[in-house]
Amino acid sequence: MILKLPEFQDIQEAHELIKGQVHRTPVLTSQSINEMTGGKLFFKCENFQKVGAFKFRGASNAVLSLGKNQLLKGVCTHSSGNHAAALALAARMRGIPAYVVMPDNAPAIKKKAVESYGGRITYCQPTLESREKTLLEIADKTGAKEIHPYNNFQVICGQGTAAKELIEDSGNFDIILCPVGGGGLLSGTAISARALNPNGLMIAAEPEGADDAYRSFHAKMLVPSINPKTIADGLLTSVGELNFRIIQRKTDEIVTVSDRAIIRAMRMIWERMKIIVEPSAAVPLAAILENKIDVNGKRVGIILSGGNVDLENLPF
Amino acid sequence: MILKLPEFQDIQEAHELIKGQVHRTPVLTSQSINEMTGGKLFFKCENFQKVGAFKFRGASNAVLSLGKNQLLKGVCTHSSGNHAAALALAARMRGIPAYVVMPDNAPAIKKKAVESYGGRITYCQPTLESREKTLLEIADKTGAKEIHPYNNFQVICGQGTAAKELIEDSGNFDIILCPVGGGGLLSGTAISARALNPNGLMIAAEPEGADDAYRSFHAKMLVPSINPKTIADGLLTSVGELNFRIIQRKTDEIVTVSDRAIIRAMRMIWERMKIIVEPSAAVPLAAILENKIDVNGKRVGIILSGGNVDLENLPF
Structure with missing residues (x-):
């Protein structure tokens, strides 16, 4: 089956359609996290989005x-x-x-x-x-x-509006980072990044215990996760077909991170930025902390995907 | 000893002096908390201030x-x-x-x-x-x-700049709320509130287990706390002399709240707003939740005083 792939034009139309009802979430920075990582990090706070997530x-x-x-x-x-x-x-x-x-x-x-x-x-x-x-x-x-949660044309276009706002509000980046689970956020983000920030790298971060996107990307074919296991409960799903086609074309690299680094990154965001993010949202910063991505001296845009955590059951 | 009391002019001068190095923190709102309380609540996020507090x-x-x-x-x-x-x-x-x-x-x-x-x-x-x-x-x-933490002229003037920004950025309020411990924040807030928001009420909220400001306010003399005990560890101190003189003149009411309501309010802010506040910062919302303050249909400005919590030792 030939699937029509969304283009940036479709994301622009999605943005016009939804912007009356979604929050244009703020972009926050943290001097102490910048000092610790050596980069200039800009966090797009989709944890403040309605329902607490970019979804x-x-x-x-x-x-x-x-x-x-x-x-x-x-x-x-x-x-x-x-x-x-x-x-x-x-x-x-x-x-x-x-x-x-x-x-x-x-x-x-x-x-x-x-x-x-x-x-x-x-x-x-x-x-x-x-x-x-x-x-x-x-x-x-x-x-x-x-309405499939990620393997859906309109859903991908909607998710891509977060990166569009991030670039519009905070300028160009050397690197744009987001987490990858089913690939809805990554595919939308990559379309916006390629269109608005063509000279920067588009990199996704994925938990080691649910690394199907990483393996699929390098095998150049879909390799679903079997029994994935990670603290980042929003990223357990395997990449969708439509998502994967976009990711293959528009992503520069996918890196994997340990759950330990995810918990450390999540805690760092809570303690230093005083905002609540869920484990999945901390995966890109985890990749920086684990030296999977070199951000030294670079402007880095990061999508904080959501903030829905069970306060009764924190990993620290 | 006759103490010189700070005036709003002193807060304006303080603001000029410090504004190059303090964050002009954002004012956040929450639709769901507004629906739950019936008011229009504007939260001045001093948890995002440097060092994580208005201090x-x-x-x-x-x-x-x-x-x-x-x-x-x-x-x-x-x-x-x-x-x-x-x-x-x-x-x-x-x-x-x-x-x-x-x-x-x-x-x-x-x-x-x-x-x-x-x-x-x-x-x-x-x-x-x-x-x-x-x-x-x-x-x-x-x-x-x-430099005394609250019973100090310059400290009071600095603390008053938070309310000044809140009113400048979000307009006039029917009620302005802040927590009270030693009274540094309350005395500074009350000076700004009286000057910039003269038609609104200035109300402070205090934990029941450390209610010396409440008792002092009603006795019209300083009555220090003996063995205060509350989850709001930032509010254990008793009100200072300079602070009390200002509070007596410029505060309309002080209400007390239970630790249970403080924990509930803190959790509500974490879950609904996705931001981290310390127990002391949740005391004003606790007063609303416990029906100590009627906010129905009213515009209410609230100072969220800080966000420094020990994540190993949460009350929920």
Whole structure:
């Protein structure tokens, strides 16, 4: 199947569409982290985005791009994380239903988040098979359109607006960094980076324990993770097909980092910047701390992807 | 002794003096906290200030106000908290010594903070008597000028610049709120509030377990705390004399809150705003949550005093 790949023009259109309802999040810097790393780091704070993560950009674009005939029927997904909450809120803001399939053993905190944004939850067994089957049933019954959390044209375009704002607000960078899980954020970021910051490097950082993007990038073919394991719970998913095609074309390098460095980076951001980020958001700084990326004397733009953590269960 | 009380003109001068070296911290809002409380809350983020607390304003003003003859001799204090770190950094930025007397049982994290900013620590026994005696010895030996953490004209003027910025940046308020411990922040805030926001109420919030400001305010005389106990470790000190005179004249009300509400408010700020604040900073929101202050439909300016917490020892 030939997939149409999003271009920067599509991200510009997405930005026009969503900018009335997404936060233009601030870009923060930290003198002490700059001193420790030797670089000039600019952090795009998507932890301050609605729903606490960049995911609200993609979900908003997907919902706002729906045709009129689809509006009554709504949207659906089987994500149980930030995407589900983001889709539920974006749907509610447009007054349409969002159906979310979740495993019945999902943490109470995630169920609560989706419910609080008005998502209609259907529980299933905690297997991918059950999730997909239940989602199909829901989609059949309701006519709701599935919005995949990352392997989706409109979602990618929405995610790319964060890097667009970062470059617009803080100028050009020697390096742009973001984490990679399913690749929604990375593929969107890479499109914006190539268009607006063509002389800089686009590098992604990935946990060692869920390194399918790294392996796929170097093998030049999709190699999904088997039993991925990392503290960065937002990055357990394997890269999507559409995402991978973009990543192959527009990313300069993917590096991997240890969970130990992720926890250290997360703690450094909490302590030095006084902001809350989730482990996944700390992965790019972890790569700098582990000397996987040389930032000495360089201007570096970093997407802090989100801030949803369970305060009862911190890694430090 | 007749004490000269600071006026708003003194805060304006302090602001001119320090604004090259203090952050003009952002004012954040939270839609979900507004929905929960019914008010329009504007949070002045002094947790993003240098050293992680508003204390850097007062310390900067004290250090930058020193006469030339005093510069070589430096400054000293026996605070062991945010003020000591703030004074150490302000002194280092001016290239002068800061001597800090600390009890030998002070937490390692506090010693480290003061050291990292270049403070010269002298350890003493963990009694007020030993601290004061050791400070006197240091001051005698070095000629360093003692900068009291709150009962000090220049410190009060520096602290008042936070509220000045808040009103300048976010307009007039129906209510301005801040926490009260020694009263440095409250006295400075109240001077700015009366001058720039004369039609609004100036209310302070204090932990129940360290309620000397509340009792003093209502008794119209200083009533120090005996064995204060609260999770808000920055508010254990009793109000200073100079501070109390200003508070009596310029504060409309002082309310007290339970530690339980403080922890709830702190957690709400972490979870909803994705920023890190220390328990003391959460005290004003705690007062709103405990219905001690009615904010329904009102514009409320709140000073978030600081963000220095021990991540190993969170109350949730």
